Amino acid sequence: MAKKKARGLVLPIVHEINDYTSDFLKNDEPRHAFVYPDYIKHNLKHQLRDYQKQALYNLNYTQKDATVDTRFNQLLFHMATGSGKTDVMAADMLYFYHEFGYQNFLFVVNTNAVIAKTRENMLNVQSPKYLFSQPLSIDGTTIELREVTRFPTNSEPGVIYLRLTTIQTLANELQTPRENGLTYDDLEKQKLIILADEAHHFSAGTKSKVDQKNRAWEYVLDRIRQSNKANRQLEFTATIDLNNDFIYEKYRDKVIFQYDLKEFQNAGYSKKIARLQANADDSEKMLNAVLLSQYRKRMAIQAGVLDFKPVILFKSNKIDVSKAARDQFLTINDQLTAEDIAQFITKQLQTTQSSTLRQAYTYYQTVDMGSLVRELQRDFQPLNTINVNDTSSNGILGNLNDLRNLNTLEEPSNPFRAIFAVAKLSEGWDVLNLYDIVRIGGATYYSNTN
Secondary structure (H helix, E strand, C coil): CCCCCCCCCCHHHHHHHHHHCCCCCHCCCCCCCCCCHHHCCCCCCCCHHCCCCCCCHHHHHHCCCCCCCHCCCCCEEEEEECCCHHHHHHHHHHHHHHCCCCCCCEECCCCCHHEEEEEEHHCCCCCCCCCCCCCEEECEEEEEEEEECCCCCCCCCCCEECCCCCHHHHHHHHHCCCCCCCCHHHHCCCCCCCEEEHHHHHHHCCCCCCCCCCCHHHHHHHHHHHHCCCCCEEEEEEECCCCHHHHHHHHHCCCCEEHHHHHHHHHHCCCCCCEEECCCCCCHHHHHHHHHHHHHHHHHHCCCCCCCCEEEEEEEEHHHHHHHHHHHHHHHCCCCCHHHHHHHHHHHHCCCCCHHHHHHHHEEEEEEEEEEHHHHHHHHHHHEEEEEECCCCCCCCCCCHHHHHHCCCCCCCCCCCEEEEEEECCCCCCCCCCCEECCCCCCEEEEEEC
C-alpha cells in the first residue's frame, strides 16, 4: 500500500496570531506589545529562547481574548523533542499565576517515568535539572511550589499547588472516590490549569472512530476542563499525528504553537543525525562507537572544553540481549591492546565509507596507541557503564535509581559514558550529550554529526 502523503496542514490559530503580530495598526494594543515578562525572566534558571518566547506570546494572545473561556480553553503546543517544552510549561505556570491568579496545576502524563522526571524538574530544588531560580519570587513575594495529592479548599497566598499524576491513576481515582483523593466535585469548585504532557496519548477515543468516551483518557480530561469555565488545558507533544484526519479535526483549532524538528535543526539547536555504518558485527560497532566518542572528547579538550562527556547508547530489542551486550562490551574493553587498536584503525580506514569515522581514525594514527588503550579502559570501565532495562509500562526511566543516573548524564560528576537499554527513548528523556546510538543485533549505527 502506498504511504499516505503528508498534507499541507492549515492551523487557523497559528495563522491568526501571525497575522495579528504583523499588523502594525494593532501596535497600541497591550497583547500586541506583550514582551517576555520580568517575573518569568527572573524566575527561570534557563532563559527562554526566541521560539519559546513566541510560544508564550501566542499563549498570551489567546488568554487575553474576550472569547477565551469557550475558544481557547484547550490548547496544544506542538514542539520538537529537545526544544524545551518543560521550560515553556514552567513559564506558563508563572504566567497563569501572575496574570490570572491560578494556583492549582494538574500535571498529567501516561507514564510514571515522566512523573518522576517532572518532580525533579519542578519540585526538587537540589536537582541539577530544577527549572526555577531560587528563591522564587514575584512582585517581592516569595513563592512556594508545593506538591499535593488534593487541592486545598482554601489556598494559601504565595503558594502554587502542583499535583503530578499519570492519567491512569487519575482516571481510577476519579471513577472510584477514596479518602484524600480527587473527585469531580472538588474540581468544580476552583479554577485550575491542566498540563497534559506527551499529549498524543490522550486521543485514543478520537483515533478509534468509536464512541468510547467512558473509557477514553481524553474524556477524563474533557470532563475536568469542562467542570469549571475558568479551567484551561495546555497540551504538549512532539509527535502528534496531524496527518490523521480525526486528530487533525480535533486539534486544528487548538494548536497555538508549532515548532517542528526541521525548524529546530535549521536554527542550530538540535544535533543532526547521520547514519554512519551498517552491516558490521556488534564487536566492530562497539569499538567504532567508543573510538568516535573518545575522539569527540579529545577534540573538546583541545578546544578548551575540559568537562565534555559524550555518551553512547547501545540499544537492543530484548533485555537478555542488552545484558549480554554490556558483558561483551566490557570484555572487549578489558582485553584491548595497542596492537589490536592499531590493526582495527588500519582496517577501518581501508573499508569505512564514513567521512566522520575516517577523520577520527586519521587523527588516531598520530597518537600513542598504548596511551589510548589505557584511556579507553579507564573511561569505559564497568563503573562508567549502566544497563537500564525497561518495561512497557514504565519505559526507560522506570527505576528511580536509573532515573537519577540518566537524568543527570549531562553533569560532570556523573561518570556514565555508555548506556545499555531496551527502550524507545522517544519520551521522557532528553540528553544533550548523547551523541551516538548503536543498535545491537541489528545493522544500524547512528551518530550525531555535530
